[in-house]
Amino acid sequence: MKKSSNRRKVAALMVTLAMMTSLLAGCSGKETTSDSNSSNLPSQTPAAQNGQQNEVSSTESTEITYPLQTDETLTIALGYESQISASYENFGDTPYAKALQEKTGVKLEFQVFADSNALNLMFASGELPDIILWGATGYQGGAQKAIDDGIIYPLNDLIDTNSPDLVKTLNTDKDYLKGSMTANGDYIGFPFIKGDLMLRSTSGLIIRDDWVKELGIEIPQTAEDFYQMLKLFKEKKGATVPFSTTSFWVDQLLDSGLITSAFGLPKATSYQKDGKVQFGFAQPEFKAALEYLNKLYTEGLLDPNYSTLDNDTMNANMMNGQSGVTVGALNGGIGNFIRTMKDKGKFSVAGISSLVANSGDKPMAGYYEFPITGLFATISPSCKNKELAAQFLNYAYTEEGSLLNNFGIEGESYTMVDNKPVFTDMITNNPEGLTMQLALAPYARSWSSGWFVQDVEYLKQYAALPQQQAALQAWSNHDGSKFVIPPVSINTDDASEYATIMSDINTYVDEMITKYIMGVEPLSTFDTDYIPTLNNMNINRAVEILQAALDEFNSRQ
Amino acid sequence: MKNMNSGAKAISGKSSLKDYLSGYNLFSYFNYIFLTIIVLVTIYPAYYVIVASISDPTELQRHTGLLLAPVGEITFAAYKLVFKNPMVLSGYMNTIFILVVGVTINLIMTIIGAYFLSIKNVMFKKYIMLFIIFTMYFSGGMIPGYLNIRDLHMLDSIWSLIIPGALSTTNLIIMRTAFVSVPDSLVEAAKIDGANHLKIMMKVMVPLTKATLAVMVLYYGVGHWNSWFSASIYLRSPSKLPLQLVLRNILLANQSGGMTGGVGLDEVSQLSDLIKYALIVVSTAPILVIYPFLQKFFTKGVMIGAVKE
Amino acid sequence: MKRNYGAYLLVLPVILYYIIFAYKPMYGAIIAFKDFSPGRGILGSHWAGNYGFEHFISFFNSYFFGRTLKNTLVISLSSLLFSFPAPIILALLLNEVKNKFFKRAVQTISYMPHFISLVVVCSLIKLFTADTGIVTYFLSMFGYDSGAMLSHPDLFVPVYVLSGIWQHVGWDSIIYLAALSGIDQSLYEAAKIDGANRWKQMIYITLPGISITIVILFILAIGGIMNVGYEKIILLYNPGIYETSDVISSFVYRKGLLESNWSFSAAVGLFNSVINFFMVVVFNKLSKKISGISLW
Known part of the structure; x- marks a missing residue:
């Protein structure tokens, strides 16, 4: 053991010297395009051309040349994905991993952790690989705590010289920058970024639009339209449970604001209005939303079994014509319905925007994810060559790196058509019948996650059905970004208190929502019992804590 | 009269x-x-x-109510997919190894422990029993357990699935109950014949408790067969994973699109439901096959009168 | 003592096993009294507030502590009352069957549900108890008419317990069958000659013959009184019936989704263990007094 560590030290020294020399060479003005291997690359627009204002100061335009000249190996840990292990015993055997090593010039050793338990054990044992891809903001106490506890090495002194492309990426959107840093101004790591709004609005209301056409009505926009449509579905289309959904999705209905906009409420969970934190379920407008759902329930328009329904039955209802409306996601919902019902007679579904108060309004919210998901590739303090790690990870934010991560390997998983990457038939129409996800899995990362910016072009080809494209349009039609609370970090002292208060409150609210909708509890108690109980449970303290975190986030940079 | x-x-x-x-x-x-x-x-x-x-996946999705016969066209696609996965074969191999070695160790440890705890007059028996039972209720938890395995150099080794699981206290207690039920007269008779503890254990206790021993083999065997959690935290190399963990991972992958941060497309492969069921069949069938061989041990009646030295 | 020297030698591996794998890591239990942080390890983490009892206090002060505790106990005791005797009864009934083939077949088939994964079993349960479900239909013949059974708080515990019997009675009966097979058959012969009928044989031979097994397993079962696992609860419950179905483990699970707090879960676990152990000690003593059978 000792021998090899000595050797590693020497090698590290040599490589560092070599790298420093090559960096100096780069700085002398030679414009190098990275990667001599790949042939048909689109014309390289040097990243420096973007002409953005560098928030992170750098005196010289640094550019990293790939492949890096190094003999070192970096260890990376990823979460287990059986889409990969279905065909590859080691992640390093995948075409993606091989291409990544080739293009960056760095040898990689992949480790896999089975789940969050295994990850936490890895932390507890103190033996960390050089790089870890994980949900750093989910660490107990937040990413700052992870840094303080010696799990993450912040990028502050690495990022300028070693990761210029990451810097450029972060500077394109202030949310990217803020979401990748802690309160102290520490850079957490290399983030997974969902670039386009469309990538983050992937679920919502789904209706039988063929029925809508047959009935000669319009796609509903207001709550009243929606109600009338359900009635028609029941009376004219024989739908016994026109709106069939599960408890989970009813929560989504409210939490994501799919119907609450119609009542003047962005959504039922926490949101911010002009910088002020509010909990939707504690607002008076929420009562109106519950009354509406209760009306649907008592008139038999909302599935009376919804509280006990499971996903399978919900889907079956939709496919058998028992229901005409449900809530679902892009692939598991719309994609699944269309594909399953392909040759089974007249059937069509469409995603529709969240309901609004008046026709023509823009919904206040819909299903929405923040662009920075909290997933980061972090460098560990124990990494022996952090500069190398930072340079290696930077590759993904270059144009080439983006292509590799989003589309895979040219000639195999995609080809360039009019200078745009297009998935090959092997991916979109796999001869062995594999789904697109399974076909793409060995070649790229866009189907899952990683440390790169997810390209919306990928989604446009991945979810290629016209209904899916239209649904994405409809579902991303909302102002959710105005109201969403960004990934703030609640400070360590308050985090436990917040979780304790919220777990009580969430339990109570979930319970009461079901009781109000089902009429087990009369809505008159909303003001007399429900709100006072929330106050008793210290909801105001929770607002206080969250507000402090939001204020702190907004004050960054 | x-x-x-x-x-x-x-x-x-x-x-x-x-x-x-x-x-x-x-x-x-x-x-x-x-x-x-x-x-x-x-x-x-x-x-x-x-x-x-073996039902047609799309028809299965649309089906509601009792299922009495396969719906749609019968298909073995799910089984094909499962067995095509190279990890399934290595999973079987690993699990069989764990089973054979593990159950052997289990039996040895359980028999010696249960025997000791069944001896009529041995000092400290009560304290040792308490010493053992206490561990059923109080433990250090997952992290010290993990660190312990690491310190014993058993991480990423298949032995981490065998040695720490060498004894189940519940099974130990059950076995002891069986030993305690063996009539004293037989034990005394053996003692008079000059048998030491080892001989009593092997020549009197074990032969007379075959039924419970069969149950031990069953319990420990099924325990090993079904286990996946320890493997998920102690093993790193994919080639060492036991069957249940492999199957579980296949199932998880087919139900949701990848780990955190995925596009949220909620990808559902057409076969995902079928795979869920096929996995149950694949992992339970071997038990059903082995079971009859063990069953005969505990459905026969024992004529103790006939077993006399 | 000299005579037993060999016995101590024999049991040495077992003692060593427990020392190495159970007692050596046991220091980790202090995690319940700390503010555990994975990066710091157990020993390096800070002590929790209130002399280390912060998490316990937070747990007891939770708005729903009383309810979850009550639900946990109700489910446990109901299981004890019904699920404990069921496999014994099944074993006794099977024991009376003369046809070997039938006996073996029933025994083999009845344990199969034990191996079906909980997810599948619960979706079957929900199917059967839905408003169009077969169990609901069956009950409607007795006047039940209130739709999906799992939407009613009062029906959760019966569904939970009875479905548990359905799934496990076959497997759980195996140990009793084994115990039954250990009863000296000549005792039955003698009893028959003495004119004892089936029922008397059961009371005077069969039950005493397996009494030790029953008592010991009962004591062990009581030692699991706080152990209502979250998996099945979560698969069957919904917010509308939290009042009877939300148990300690499911509540803690949901809390863990908000913020993974190892120390808190450990504190709850320790609380459960203390109660469990206490019950075992009490019942062991009781049993020793009443029946002479005990663990120690």
């Missing part, structure tokens, strides 16, 4: 014989019916799983 009379009646008295028999019949009648109902009720889940695993 009374005994002889009723005995005589039982043998010769026709009316009382008929009474006896008809009482028997009525009870048996209801017993058979009741047990048949039990069979029908408990066989349904297994039947459902098998039928669903």
